[in-house]
Amino acid sequence: MPRGRVATYGQVARLAGLAGQARIVGYALAALPQGTSLPWHRVVNALGGISQRAEGPYGHIQRARLEKERVSFDGRGRIPLERFRWRPGAGRASL
DNA sequence: ATAGTGACTGGAA
DNA sequence: CTTCCAGCCACTA
Numbered sequence: 660m661p662r663g664r665v666a667t668y669g670q671v672a673r674l675a676g677l678a679g680q681a682r683i684v685g686y687a688l689a690a691l692p693q694g695t696s697l698p699w700h701r702v703v704n705a706l707g708g709i710s711q712r713a714e715g716p717y718g719h720i721q722r723a724r725l726e727k728e729r730v731s732f733d734g735r736g737r738i739p740l741e742r743f744r745w746r747p748g749a750g751r752a753s754l
Numbered sequence: 755a756t757a758g759t760g761a762c763t764g765g766a767a
Numbered sequence: 768c769t770t771c772c773a774g775c776c777a778c779t780a
Binding site: 668669672680683686710717 | 761762763
Binding site for chain 3: 756757758759760762763764765766767
C-alpha cells in the first residue's frame with residue numbers, strides 16, 4: 660500500500676483471503692492500537708469515504724492524513740476510487 | 755450453546 | 768444517482 664493510494668475494506672479482505680468478510684477487516688482495524696505502524700488511514704469503505712466509527716477525532720485525522728498523502732476528496736467528502744484505488748501489481752501506474 | 759452488533763459490500767428497486 | 772435488503776464472519780453478552 661504505497662502513499663497516495665487507498666484500498667477498500669472489501670479489497671483488503673480479498674487480499675487477506677477473507678473475500679466478502681470486509682466487516683472483519685473493519686473490526687481488525689478497530690482493534691488496532693494508536694501507535695500502530697499499519698496504514699489504517701488508507702483503508703476506506705466502498706464509497707471512498709471515512710466510515711461511521713470515525714465520528715470521533717479519527718475521521719478528521721484519517722482525512723487529514725489522506726490529504727497529506729496527495730489524496731483528494733470531492734464535495735461530498737468522498738475519494739474518487741477510480742483514481743486513487745490501490746492496484747496491486749499495477750503499482751505506480753498513475754503516479 | 756444462541757442472539758445481537760459491527761471501520762462493509764453488492765445487487766435490486 | 769440514492770435507498771433498501773440480504774450475506775458474511777468474529778466478538779461480546
